[in-house]
Amino acid sequence: MRRFLAAFLLTAAVSFAQNFANNLPHGTVIERVECKADPSSSYAAYLPSNFTPEKKWPIVFAFDPGGRGAMPIKLYKDTAEKYGFIFVASNDSRNFSAADSDRGTRAMWLDTHDRFPIDENRVYTTGFSGGARMAGHVALACTGCKIAGVIAHGAGYPVSIRPTDKNGPAYFLMVGDVDFNWQEVIKIRQQREDQGYAYRVETFHGPHQWGPPELFEAAMRWMQLKAMQQNRMPREQAFIDLFYKGEELRAVEAQQQHDTLALLAAYRSLVSDFEGLKDNADYAKKLAALKSSKDLKEALKKENEQITQQAEATTDADTALAKLGAASSPSDRNTAISDATAAMKTLKDQVERTKSGTKSLVLQRAFAEVFANTIERGQAQLENKKYDNAEMYFTLIATVSDEPWPQLLLADARAEQGNRKGSLQALDKCIKSGLKNPKALETDAHLQSLRADPEFQRLVASLQNSGQK
Structure with missing residues (x-):
């Protein structure tokens, strides 16, 4: 199905005729736009208040894991207004519903290309959790769609495909410091740094959720810089200079705070994001020196220790859940449920006893990972209409969570x-x-x-x- 989606989007991207006539309101959240060719599919939308069909506009396609299209639109409409882009979000794409997701994405792509004058050089995708993976899938599987960048919230790459081209979509990833997918995003940052692929990673204080509006604005600001660098839009020297100055200040602050990873991020931006835009030879030397330093090796070691500790903290619960999934008799099932409940309660007790510090963050991520794993197992059973199995998983997690x-x-x-x-x-x-x-x-x-x-x-x-x- 996903292979068909990529092929379909490619065809639509290069051949579908545009129809600029539209009577949608500007400067307000539109919770439901029915797709002309498929009225059963819809998306939420926001058009800047100064929208006109007389020019082409950049566009961001958003994917929420629950098909709540209005949610990201409401969160980030001010950024769409400020930076002047069309913002649309599927009401159909959701976790555990591949057919609906593919159908809704195809319909949204076709409808927006028929309805709006789109700047094909500045097409972006964004999404949260499973929606982040959908955003990545559209960008990576449909090369003809020419997606310029992906903004991923709370998750990394899609399951079935990975970037293979240094000149592929730029990736901006944001994740909460107690998000169970923190470790995944950090690993991707490390990989893209080693591969030389364009990236930016930001962490905020919080759980598994859409990122805060100020970070989404930072993401679109970075995408605009990359667009200038790649000649996707005219260069604005004042914008470039201000951005460059901000990264220099970030480097100074990181040095003052002895934050080696923050310094790496600042130097990487000053070198890679401004190549061809500014004379940054001095920062290239500083970056090379930092990458070979003991300080960075030690910082990466500590970061990787957190990843290992999270995996260790979830081992007992993960093992019990795996046994529960494979249980073939009521006795085995009851034993697995008992073991899973005990492991989850133990982990939750550890979270509650550890109030601060890195260990607290690791344990919160670990419990959130077990919580999500159990919920997702139940949702998969619910989607497959195995309702008794779904009830079993939801009852299990309800015994250890007050959510x-x-x-x-x-x-x-x-x-x-x-x-x-x-x-x-x-x-x-x-x-x-x-x-x-x-x-x-x-x-x-x-x-x-x-x-x-x-x-x-x-x-x-x-x-x-x-x-x-």
């Missing part, structure tokens, strides 16, 4: 099995655990059988009323 998400998924699995009472109980716990958005219930297809139920309607109304206070 609302496991309870919502547990309600989904129970509803699909006709367990009305159990589903409503899980929804009640979900709300008490902190769920705020009534749309999470109203738009959940797995809860369709409960729509007319008075208790379900009461729960939805309670969320709506609490949101109005």
Whole structure:
């Protein structure tokens, strides 16, 4: 399917006729634009307030792992306005739904190329988690699409393909310091540094989530610099000089703070991002010296130790989950559930006892990794309509987590099995655990059988009323 998607996008990129006529509003979030050729597919969109079909515009295609197109649009619309690009996000692409993701991506690509005057030299993709992998897949698999850059939040490359060309899409990756995929993003940074591929990696304080708006703006600012460097857009010397000065200041701050990895990032930018734009020979020498220094070797060693420690911290839970997946008898299943529960509780206790420092970050990442692994196993079962297995995984993680998400998924699995009472109980716990958005219930297809139920309607109304206070 993904091979077909790449071929289809290539055909669309080079042959689909543009139709610039459109009557969409400018300067506001549009939560649903139906695709003309496939009205069952849609995307959210934002057009800059000064949008006109009389010129070509750069565009960013976004992918959320839950098909929530409006989410990234609302988060980053100010950057789209400031830097003047069309911003669209699929309402169909989501984790564990390859067919819907491919169909929605094809439809969105075709519709935007028919609807808007796009600057084909400045086409970008962005995404969070599984959406980051989808963004990377579109960029790497469809070479004819000529994607200039990828902005990946909370994840790295797609599973089935890796960059093989130094002149391929530039990669800006951002990740939270307690994101379970921190180690993946750090490994990619190390790889791209060794390969000489264009990259920038930024870490923010937080869990697995879309990056903060200021980092997305930094990403688009960097993409604009790369576009000037690659002659994809006219060069603006004032912009280049200001960016260069900022990187010089970042290098000075890193030296003052004795932050070797931050210094590496600053020197790498001053050398690679400004090649052909500024005379940076002195920084090339400084970069070469830093890369051969004991300080950098020690910093990389400590970084890799964190990666190893995270893997070690998840070993017991991962082993139990693997046994659970392979269990062929009720006895084996019960033993695996008991072992997984014990391992998860032990890890959670370690997180709660370790309040600060690097060890705390490592343990938080490890528990988040086990949490995500368990949820994803359950979601895969839910997608395959093995609802009893899905319920098993969601029940397991709900016993060790106070988050609302496991309870919502547990309600989904129970509803699909006709367990009305159990589903409503899980929804009640979900709300008490902190769920705020009534749309999470109203738009959940797995809860369709409960729509007319008075208790379900009461729960939805309670969320709506609490949101109005």
